[in-house]
Amino acid sequence: MRDNENYWKRLRRRPVTRRSFLVGSGVAAAGSAAILAGCGDDDDDDEAAPAATQAAAATEAAEEQAAAATEAAGDDEQAAAATEAAATQAAQADPDADKRGGTLKLWKTEEDAGLDPGVFHVNNTEVLYSTMTQPYTYQPTKNLFAMDGMVGFEQVDPTTFVWSIRPGMKFHNGDAVDSEAVAFSFGRLEKLYRALDGTHTTRTGFAFVDSFEPTDPLTVTEHWARPNADAPVYRARHYYSFLNPRMVEEHGKFEGSYEHPDGTIEDIYSVQELPHGSGSGPYTLAKRDATGTRVERWPDYHKHTPADDGFVEDGPYIDAWETRVIPDQVAAKAAFLAGDLDVFAAVDPLELPEFEGLDHVSVVEVPAGGFAGQGMDGGKFHDKRSRQALQKAVDYEGFIAALRPFGGQFAAPISDLLPGYQKLSQEELATWYRYDPAEARALWAAADFEVPVEKIKLFQSSSSPLQFEISDYVAQSLAKALDIETEVEATDANTWAARAVDRNQDVKDWELLSYGTGDSGGTSGVPNDTHLIHYDPRAYGFNAFNHYIESPRKEIAADAQEIADMLNAQEAETDVEARAALLTEVQTWILDRHWCNWKLPISQVSYFGFSSRLQDQGVADWQNFYDRRRESMWVQS
Amino acid sequence: MSQEQTTAQEGQAAEAALALEYAIPPRQRFNPFKWARREPFGAFGLVLIGLVVFLSLAAPVLRTSPPNEFAVGPPLAGPNADNWFGTTARGKDVWSRVLFAGRISLKIGIATVLLGTLGGTLIALVSAYAGGAVDFAVGRIADMFISIPGILIALVLHSSISADLPDLPGLQRQELYLVIAISLFFMPGTYRIMRGTVLELREATYVEAAQVVGSSSFRIMWRHVAPNMFGLMIVITSISLPAAILTEATLSFLGLGVPIGGLDAVPSWGADLSGSSRRFFSVAPWLAIFPGLALAITVFGFNIFGDSLRDTLDPRLRGRI
Numbered sequence: 040m041r042d043n044e045n046y047w048k049r050l051r052r053r054p055v056t057r058r059s060f061l062v063g064s065g066v067a068a069a070g071s072a073a074i075l076a077g078c079g080d081d082d083d084d085d086e087a088a089p090a091a092t093q094a095a096a097a098t099e100a101a102e103e104q105a106a107a108a109t110e111a112a113g114d115d116e117q118a119a120a121a122t123e124a125a126a127t128q129a130a131q132a133d134p135d136a137d138k139r140g141g142t143l144k145l146w147k148t149e150e151d152a153g154l155d156p157g158v159f160h161v162n163n164t165e166v167l168y169s170t171m172t173q174p175y176t177y178q179p180t181k182n183l184f185a186m187d188g189m190v191g192f193e194q195v196d197p198t199t200f201v202w203s204i205r206p207g208m209k210f211h212n213g214d215a216v217d218s219e220a221v222a223f224s225f226g227r228l229e230k231l232y233r234a235l236d237g238t239h240t241t242r243t244g245f246a247f248v249d250s251f252e253p254t255d256p257l258t259v260t261e262h263w264a265r266p267n268a269d270a271p272v273y274r275a276r277h278y279y280s281f282l283n284p285r286m287v288e289e290h291g292k293f294e295g296s297y298e299h300p301d302g303t304i305e306d307i308y309s310v311q312e313l314p315h316g317s318g319s320g321p322y323t324l325a326k327r328d329a330t331g332t333r334v335e336r337w338p339d340y341h342k343h344t345p346a347d348d349g350f351v352e353d354g355p356y357i358d359a360w361e362t363r364v365i366p367d368q369v370a371a372k373a374a375f376l377a378g379d380l381d382v383f384a385a386v387d388p389l390e391l392p393e394f395e396g397l398d399h400v401s402v403v404e405v406p407a408g409g410f411a412g413q414g415m416d417g418g419k420f421h422d423k424r425s426r427q428a429l430q431k432a433v434d435y436e437g438f439i440a441a442l443r444p445f446g447g448q449f450a451a452p453i454s455d456l457l458p459g460y461q462k463l464s465q466e467e468l469a470t471w472y473r474y475d476p477a478e479a480r481a482l483w484a485a486a487d488f489e490v491p492v493e494k495i496k497l498f499q500s501s502s503s504p505l506q507f508e509i510s511d512y513v514a515q516s517l518a519k520a521l522d523i524e525t526e527v528e529a530t531d532a533n534t535w536a537a538r539a540v541d542r543n544q545d546v547k548d549w550e551l552l553s554y555g556t557g558d559s560g561g562t563s564g565v566p567n568d569t570h571l572i573h574y575d576p577r578a579y580g581f582n583a584f585n586h587y588i589e590s591p592r593k594e595i596a597a598d599a600q601e602i603a604d605m606l607n608a609q610e611a612e613t614d615v616e617a618r619a620a621l622l623t624e625v626q627t628w629i630l631d632r633h634w635c636n637w638k639l640p641i642s643q644v645s646y647f648g649f650s651s652r653l654q655d656q657g658v659a660d661w662q663n664f665y666d667r668r669r670e671s672m673w674v675q676s
Numbered sequence: 677m678s679q680e681q682t683t684a685q686e687g688q689a690a691e692a693a694l695a696l697e698y699a700i701p702p703r704q705r706f707n708p709f710k711w712a713r714r715e716p717f718g719a720f721g722l723v724l725i726g727l728v729v730f731l732s733l734a735a736p737v738l739r740t741s742p743p744n745e746f747a748v749g750p751p752l753a754g755p756n757a758d759n760w761f762g763t764t765a766r767g768k769d770v771w772s773r774v775l776f777a778g779r780i781s782l783k784i785g786i787a788t789v790l791l792g793t794l795g796g797t798l799i800a801l802v803s804a805y806a807g808g809a810v811d812f813a814v815g816r817i818a819d820m821f822i823s824i825p826g827i828l829i830a831l832v833l834h835s836s837i838s839a840d841l842p843d844l845p846g847l848q849r850q851e852l853y854l855v856i857a858i859s860l861f862f863m864p865g866t867y868r869i870m871r872g873t874v875l876e877l878r879e880a881t882y883v884e885a886a887q888v889v890g891s892s893s894f895r896i897m898w899r900h901v902a903p904n905m906f907g908l909m910i911v912i913t914s915i916s917l918p919a920a921i922l923t924e925a926t927l928s929f930l931g932l933g934v935p936i937g938g939l940d941a942v943p944s945w946g947a948d949l950s951g952s953s954r955r956f957f958s959v960a961p962w963l964a965i966f967p968g969l970a971l972a973i974t975v976f977g978f979n980i981f982g983d984s985l986r987d988t989l990d991p992r993l994r995g996r997i
Contacts, residue, residue: 369955390956441751505952515744515746
């Protein structure tokens with residue numbers, strides 16, 4: 040019977056069928072969406088109406104006031120003069136009154152893992168640059184030192200450096216900022232580095248220092264073991280923030296012991312929570328949790344007299360900074376486009392059309408300056424041939440085509456942002472970055488492996504999708520060229536950073552450490568910071584890549600000593616031309632020895648997005664390492 | 677004709693009529709065309725499923741490139757003669773990715789539903805038939821799982837066991853994790869439905885008869901109860917499959933799915949709708965349209981086919997929501 044029935048007849052006979060219900064629901068949903076979409080703009084009209092009414096009322100009131108003033112003054116000229124006088128008086132009281140106030144809205148991908156300026160510099164710089172005082176900022180593009188916590192410095196002789204501290208500074212709890220505090224803050228960096236067996240600070244910035252001596256209440260003298268050309272620039276980094284010794288003593292966490300040259304043992308403490316009173320910067324920490332941080336203006340902040348470039352005599356214009364944790368770049372971009380963020384420093388060139396024609400944001404093109412590196416575990420790749428094989432197994436032209444579609448270039452060990460020091464041409468660099476799978480396979484087969492490498496794991500932070508694409512490209516290239524299994528492991532940035540420098544065992548649980556995206560980046564002005572530190576056997580070469588002087592693998596140990604000596608020599612050379620020649624030798628050595636890690640091609644330019652309300656942000660400072668220390672930036676209300 | 681003869685003839689005719697009336701009708705051959713006419717939506721769903729299966733399996737010969745290969749075309753190229761569905765920001769071919777991604781959806785979906793439905797049915801069969809404390813305990817465990825959001829279960833499993841799972845033939849570690857996570861999500865629901873059926877069947881006369889003649893509990897469950905659950909199992913399977921595919925896409929969207937990198941990694945529609953692709957959706961809408969459309973078509977196909985299958989196998993449910 041049923042077989043002879045027509046489907047449509049049967050469908051009609053049903054009072055409520057499953058399908059009719061689904062169809063009805065779909066139609067209802069579509070209809071509702073259409074109605075909502077159609078009515079969406081009405082809300083704005085409703086809001087605009089009272090706003091317009093208010094504006095009209097305000098205009099009317101202003102006219103009435105003006106009329107009353109005119110009447111009271113007797114005639115128009117007198118009224119105008121009175122108005123002008125009042126305005127002049129107001130401007131004299133605070134010429135920057137219209138710039139003061141507002142909240143700077145920033146974002147970061149993860150919450151910080153600690154705030155001690157001597158331990159971490161991951162996801163915490165917005166707090167350190169706002170709540171702490173540094174000696175000064177250094178602006179590489181202008182070769183300018185702008186004084187902050189110091190008022191001057193002097194190189195007395197090649198190994199003696201003297202600081203003059205700004206008088207009248209206080210920590211947030213009222214304690215005086217004096218030479219004892221500054222010497223303590225600088226001196227603890229080496230001790231922390233030793234106690235923790237490596238920190239995120241650039242050790243080459245303080246490894247040459249014998250002592251920091253408080254010579255009088257406002258003077259600190261550095262005594263060096265050997266000359267160092269970069270010391271002044273290093274001191275602009277936030278590691279050298281002034282930290283209140285009393286807070287470390289009262290709230291510090293024991294991290295380990297440090298043995299002084301005379302054999303005495305000192306217990307070393309960190310202040311990862313940065314309790315109130317630790318800093319003396321223009322802001323105090325008002326909120327810090329998993330959703331982000333908020334810093335608010337500290338009313339007792341010292342005067343900057345005279346105010347150098349980027350500083351303001353009466354302290355920063357902006358009242359507060361709010362930094363939201365937004366793990367997803369796409370969500371951050373949406374927030375930026377919606378006007379909820381003031382800076383989006385990761386605009387992909389491919390998405391530029393999305394930003395065009397928007398009045399409330401602007402995109403600025405800057406030299407890229409970033410890096411994209413592949414660090415090799417010296418525990419496995421102690422034989423130079425294995426490292427060379429890895430580098431020859433990556434198709435660099437394909438990499439540029441896939442990942443640098445708007446122009447890519449080979450990266451030298453030193454950033455191109457330091458043209459006074461980086462002298463290797465693209466043609467010269469191309470001779471080292473040559474894809475040759477056959478040679479790579481031969482080198483791999485001939486190489487000696489103390490620890491068998493059956494599979495190559497690339498370990499990276501999950502904070503950047505672009506970095507994952509980079510690692511994936513390298514993994515695929517290695518798999519093809521070396522006929523070996525590869526894997527990309529991505530984890531959150533804090534875990535990644537901790538595991539990257541974990542020294543609990545002498546062989547890493549990864550083969551390659553992927554780091555950097557090779558787009559936006561900056562320079563502190565020091566060749567070591569950008570980026571010789573990645574090769575330094577006393578810095579990342581040691582704690583991240585197992586290429587260090589004390590290595591049990593004799594080839595690594597010998598090479599580490601050689602490169603350390605070369606790095607010391609160039610650091611001690613104060614003549615720029617002579618130093619550039621030494622740095623070319625260092626870079627050539629690194630590239631010839633395939634030392635420690637290698638750089639993938641980087642972008643030629645990168646793009647920063649700023650909200651139109653943010654003024655005088657100093658693009659070059661944002662690009663470089665002093666982005667957050669610019670007190671003269673302000674937000675339009 | 678004598679009275680006796682007449683009576684005998686009438687008796688034979690009556691017997692013949694009776695035999696005709698009570699005769700078991702000959703089994704009708706399944707006619708797919710007739711079924712398609714009766715269930716046109718179901719047939720359409722079947723065509724869609726067939727299309728998805730064909731495109732997924734035949735992907736390597738359908739003008740595709742390795743789905744994860746970089747720079748197959750220019751970055752973010754719109755649909756064109758060389759790249760029919762356009763390219764990604766890294767020049768990967770979207771057509772190839774959509775086709776190959778069908779494999780992972782079907783594989784995870786089918787494996788999940790088989791495990792979830794079979795597991796749920798088996799547990800229901802044993803616990804409901806055993807009754808008492810066993811039934812009570814299993815019921816509470818199922819209640820517990822139902823009360824925990826599936827995504828939470830997936831997250832916990834991801835952080836706890838996914839790294840330790842082995843690679844199985846045809847099912848990589850991460851795929852196995854997905855199968856387990858999604859199955860755990862479906863199993864308690866299947867158990868609930870099946871338990872009711874077992875309780876009903878347990879009281880059937882033929883089960884009592886089997887008990888009287890001394891059949892073992894295992895034999896009764898296997899020979900008399902389980903076969904009568906088969907129809908319902910198919911119905912549940914057909915309804916769960918699209919939900920499983922969507923769940924896989926959701927987990928991949930959240931970054932808990934299959935590995936998205938590597939030379940041999942198989943893309944997933946859910947993963948392609950998330951990750952770095954999302955930031956280019958407004959400038960390159962094809963990145964969202966084609967994987968989204970493939971996902972929608974597959975789920976729609978399975979849904980309407982499953983609905984018709986339910987009508988066909990269990991006419992009592994026909995027309996009910």
